[in-house]
Amino acid sequence: xxxTGRILIVDDEPKICxxxxxxxxxxxxxxxxxxxxxxxxxxxxRNRYDLVILDLVMPGADGRQVLRDLLAIRPGQQVMVLxxxxxxxxxxxxxxxxxxDYLTKPFSLEELIARVKARLRPEPxxxxxxxxxxxxxxxxxxxxxxxxxxxPVSLSRLEFMLLSELVVxxxxxxxxxxxxxxxxxxxxxxxxxxxxDACVRRLRAKLGFELIKTVRGKGYQxxxx
Amino acid sequence: xxxTGRILIVDDEPKICxxxxxxxxxxxxxxxxxxxxxxxxxxxxRNRYDLVILDLVMPGADGRQVLRDLLAIRPGQQVMVLxxxxxxxxxxxxxxxxxxDYLTKPFSLEELIARVKARLRPEPxxxxxxxxxxxxxxxxxxxxxxxxxxxPVSLSRLEFMLLSELVVxxxxxxxxxxxxxxxxxxxxxxxxxxxxDACVRRLRAKLGFELIKTVRGKGYQxxxx
DNA sequence: GTCTTTCATGAAATTTCTGTCATCAACGGA
DNA sequence: TCCGTTGATGACAGAAATTTCATGAAAGAC
Numbered sequence: 233x234x235x236t237g238r239i240l241i242v243d244d245e246p247k248i249c250x251x252x253x254x255x256x257x258x259x260x261x262x263x264x265x266x267x268x269x270x271x272x273x274x275x276x277x278r279n280r281y282d283l284v285i286l287d288l289v290m291p292g293a294d295g296r297q298v299l300r301d302l303l304a305i306r307p308g309q310q311v312m313v314l315x316x317x318x319x320x321x322x323x324x325x326x327x328x329x330x331x332x333d334y335l336t337k338p339f340s341l342e343e344l345i346a347r348v349k350a351r352l353r354p355e356p357x358x359x360x361x362x363x364x365x366x367x368x369x370x371x372x373x374x375x376x377x378x379x380x381x382x383x384p385v386s387l388s389r390l391e392f393m394l395l396s397e398l399v400v401x402x403x404x405x406x407x408x409x410x411x412x413x414x415x416x417x418x419x420x421x422x423x424x425x426x427x428x429d430a431c432v433r434r435l436r437a438k439l440g441f442e443l444i445k446t447v448r449g450k451g452y453q454x455x456x457x
Numbered sequence: 458x459x460x461t462g463r464i465l466i467v468d469d470e471p472k473i474c475x476x477x478x479x480x481x482x483x484x485x486x487x488x489x490x491x492x493x494x495x496x497x498x499x500x501x502x503r504n505r506y507d508l509v510i511l512d513l514v515m516p517g518a519d520g521r522q523v524l525r526d527l528l529a530i531r532p533g534q535q536v537m538v539l540x541x542x543x544x545x546x547x548x549x550x551x552x553x554x555x556x557x558d559y560l561t562k563p564f565s566l567e568e569l570i571a572r573v574k575a576r577l578r579p580e581p582x583x584x585x586x587x588x589x590x591x592x593x594x595x596x597x598x599x600x601x602x603x604x605x606x607x608x609p610v611s612l613s614r615l616e617f618m619l620l621s622e623l624v625v626x627x628x629x630x631x632x633x634x635x636x637x638x639x640x641x642x643x644x645x646x647x648x649x650x651x652x653x654d655a656c657v658r659r660l661r662a663k664l665g666f667e668l669i670k671t672v673r674g675k676g677y678q679x680x681x682x
Numbered sequence: 683g684t685c686t687t688t689c690a691t692g693a694a695a696t697t698t699c700t701g702t703c704a705t706c707a708a709c710g711g712a
Numbered sequence: 713t714c715c716g717t718t719g720a721t722g723a724c725a726g727a728a729a730t731t732t733c734a735t736g737a738a739a740g741a742c
Binding site for chain 4: 389426429430432433446448449
């Protein structure tokens with residue numbers, strides 16, 4: 233199996249970069265390296281990485297700021313911080329800032345690789361995503377349950393499909409035709425029927441009447457919050 | 458918004474459990490605790506946890522085996538291991554086994570909480586995944602459609618839930634009790650009823666009779682390929 | 683082999699879900 | 713304001729899903 237994870241190593245020491253890079257290569261990961269914050273941000277902007285390994289101490293820029301900038305460019309980017317600072321406060325700060333792991337130097341290369349593997353492990357449970365969070369709504373596809381803030385509610389097939397469709401386009405009005413097409417599979421808008429309206433009604437009754445806004449003449453829209 | 462992640466703490470020392478539990482509570486996480494491997498496996502079977510914090514050294518069972526069993530029940534379960542063993546080999550072994558993090562005792566509570574927060578941080582802007590592929594099966598949660606190789610088939614609510622549950626544990630037999638619990642929400646095995654069998658039947662009729670194997674006395678199992 | 687348990691199967695019975703309809707309210711243009 | 717259009721609502725009927733039941737087949741235990 234090809235594990236093809238793509239990793240960016242950010243360290244001012246070329247030796248360390250290549251050292252880690254080789255080890256990752258041996259574990260069949262693909263890696264790029266960056267020498268400083270600017271290069272790192274550049275690389276991250278240009279490419280998508282499964283993981284960034286970031287050395288905290290670098291010339292020219294504070295590692296913290298690099299982390300901030302990096303996460304501003306790629307929110308949710310997986311970042312593992314390497315540092316010679318063993319101080320708890322620093323660790324907590326960096327983790328709170330958005331790093332996912334923190335390894336204190338000197339560290340064992342084996343441990344680093346093991347942690348990278350653990351992080352990039354293809355998750356079998358992710359096969360069926362338990363819940364999808366979007367816009368304050370929790371959709372549990374595996375159980376056909378939705379929670380819009382007032383407790384989990386069991387939805388019917390159509391209700392769930394309709395809500396999913398609205399969640400995908402959250403904050404934007406979705407036309408009735410479009411909904412009828414994607415949920416009911418209709419080609420044309422069905423003239424003499426209000427199935428959609430009725431289904432919206434049922435959804436509202438279950439999840440609260442503020443959730444789905446009707447945009448007169450345009451369709452329905454999930455409120456953003 | 459309440460991030461209410463649900464966490465299971467497994468430690469033989471009730472003091473440590475409550476110590477960590479309180480700290481997690483303060484960070485607005487909900488936590489249960491288990492005293493040994495058996496309790497932990499029981500809890501994990503019964504409930505779904507966002508994270509399990511597992512103390513490696515426990516009486517009655519090897520922590521490694523507990524981890525293995527736990528991951529057999531919930532593949533991909535997030536597990537953070539606590540241990541007084543600082544040995545690199547052990548760390549790597551546990552991480553390779555499926556743990557996602559490893560903290561050596563004595564650890565700072567602040568760091569533990571920071572790591573928990575980093576791990577359970579809601580991922581920003583994760584799109585709604587349309588389709589999920591697993592084991593040669595394509596599950597489209599948004600449309601309640603499954604494709605096991607012979608064209609897309611529309612499933613009913615229960616059928617989809619049951620199939621999802623089987624897919625999560627693909628290749629392993631899932632007990633009837635466990636399925637009844639996770640799909641139907643039953644506590645005990647329901648004696649005079651074969652709802653599960655009937656549902657399996659319908660699934661087989663729709664997706665083909667080779668897909669779901671019955672393991673006599675053990676439950677049902679999705680074939681691996 | 684015989685017995686017992688476990689699972690499969692098809693046909694109801696029952697529950698839940700969906701679509702239709704009639705009617706009413708809200709909105710916007712003339 | 714009046715009117716036409718669009719959406720909301722509740723009741724109801726048909727459709728689909730789910731459960732129950734009765735029965736038969738298969739697998740293991742003895």
